[in-house]
Amino acid sequence: MKTLTPNGSSLKGTHEDYQTRAETEAVSAPQPQSLPDQPLVTIEPTKGWVSLQLRDLWVYRELLYFLIWRDVKVRYKQTALGVAWAIIQPLFTMIIFTLFFGRLAGVPSDNIPYPVFAYAGLLPWTFFSNAITNSGNSLVGSANLITKVYFPRMIIPAAAVGAGLVDLAISFLILIPLMIYYKISVTWNILMFPAVVLLTALLALAVGMWLSALNVKYRDVRFALPFIVQLWMFVSPVIYPTSFLPPRFRWILSLNPLTGVIEGYRSALLGRFFNWSALAIATVITLAVLVYSSFAFRRMEKEFADII
């Protein structure tokens, strides 16, 4: 006859736990270790404009990487078309634009075949509009992180912009067959491409970061964003070239930093002349907005956990 034995593992567990506790209580003085004389962190109320704490951002750079990685991993999960969505969006927009603006309305395109012209403009535009939308909503969407863990909050909108860069890279691939088909050759201008991509990302970060902080306090941002994005496209040379406007009004258009950026993409990719002044204006405006928005973000940051 087989005898039933009591659950040996649980008895063993109990014994071990008893020991654990006895040892815990036996612990007296901690190992002597030298403590820094200066506090590692001093927590005090901040007033007015505060420092950016870039060092802190650097310390948490790996978290930025992981959050971008998470966004990319998760974005197309449980979608039938998966990463193809990154291509479908600009591709179909390009086709519609070509039909309506290129063919029907006859919008000029600086002697570039309209599909290539539109697609080269849609690359930065799609990236930019998605980036500011996603990063604008990113803080509110991460309320659970903000109320439970400390890290520099700027990482959240920055990660949303960073994840958009992956989509940009994927949608860039469609431009290659387009350029081959229309026999447009690559020139040395392509060397400027990384610089204009960086500029777009910085501009998206500047705008997205500011909107995301504002969104924490005023949920109006969520409703205003799609509207802003729509209007912004029409004042940017996505559908039409800058030359579409009479020369004396072109400077107004170049006050929009995206003008220099989008023209920059076309110049870099399609070998056109760079409009250096527009690019310079875009760079200056981008940096100015970035500095303002970083400080504004830091100022609003202290309230996030309390009001989100």
Next chain:
Amino acid sequence: MQPIIRVENLAKEYRLGKRDAAYGTLRESIVDAMRTPLKRWRGRNGVSASEILWALKHVDFTVERGEVIGVIGRNGAGKSTLLKILSRITEPTTGSVKLYGRVASLLEVGTGFHPELTGRENIFLNGAILGMRKAEIERKFDEIVAFAELEKFLDTPVKRYSSGMYMRLAFAVASHLEPEILLIDEVLAVGDAAFQKKCLGKMGDVAREGRTVLFVSHNMVAIQSLCRRALWLDRGEVVENGAAGAVVTNYLNKSFGGTGATEEIWDDIATAPGNDLVRLHAIRIRADGDSSEPLTMKTPFTIEIEFWNLVPEAQLHLALHLFTEHEIIAFTTGSGRDLTWSERPLSRGLFRSVCRIPGQLLNAGRHRFNILVIKDKTSMIYRHESEVTFEIVDLAERELSWYGREPGVVQPVLEWTTEHLGAV
């Protein structure tokens, strides 16, 4: 020696009321700005005192390196606000905190877990969110997986995990943090007994390694067992800061009251509860020993009932139904057990019946009771739901490492013997 945490005159103010509650809309801000354009410059004077809630005020304390300190207090006492300030999630309104070591906070397990990602992916993500470096996570990865006992499910999205698996994974990551200061908020309130055991075992390890732990909990047994010192907060202020045992006792006294005052008395026989046959005069609880101390599971106590018998030669007994806080009858008992009176009728007059309840019988929790007056051992002639309630607190020193409340309506100490009957 230099303390590792130094908190000086810390205060945190929350503005209540419509304007600053939750979040505003732009329209409200614009309208406000137009109505009271000087509000910004008037500063605090513009807000009436009733709209301000001080979640913390005048909080001063220090924590020495290697100390495990418990923070106790009622809900809303400021415990969580304190942890949030120490972990830099929110800013104090005034005062300062100086931290002389790396801080990690566990206000929740599984913060930032993404349901679509696999267990493996979430270990990295959660680790990074909690402040671990990638290399550090890679180094500890196998250890974390082994601790969570989830080897087989590493590549399953966590949305398909059971809640137990989810908690195990989350805690496994969190427990591999190696900060000098660890802030823990009521993590033990979740999960089953086995999980709690694991958490507390790990906390013991952390303490043994000489780390500093600040631990918020409502579990007084855990606080007393794990912490040498406790900090008692009430309405944002430090009430007491000292040896854990003493602070816990004082806190329980204040919160649950002693047993001395828990009584009901009716002086007027005409209006006292009862009927033409019997009326109650008094009901009280009396603990053995110091009546200002809380009733613990070990304390014997008595329930006294004084009543007027209004009918000569009545065969009356009392019955007592004792209820737990879940309205379950823990037991019933009757005064007929007293053989002196079991067959003897009562004359008209005032009587007192005393029921003695030994220590180590009832489980922790709030209790109440009903008094039944029984005539001729068969018919109930009056029933009184007593207003007297009493809380039995659990301060038992535990032999095992389970600090939660044991299930069961009673918790008697019973004798056990085990014999060796021979080799297999």
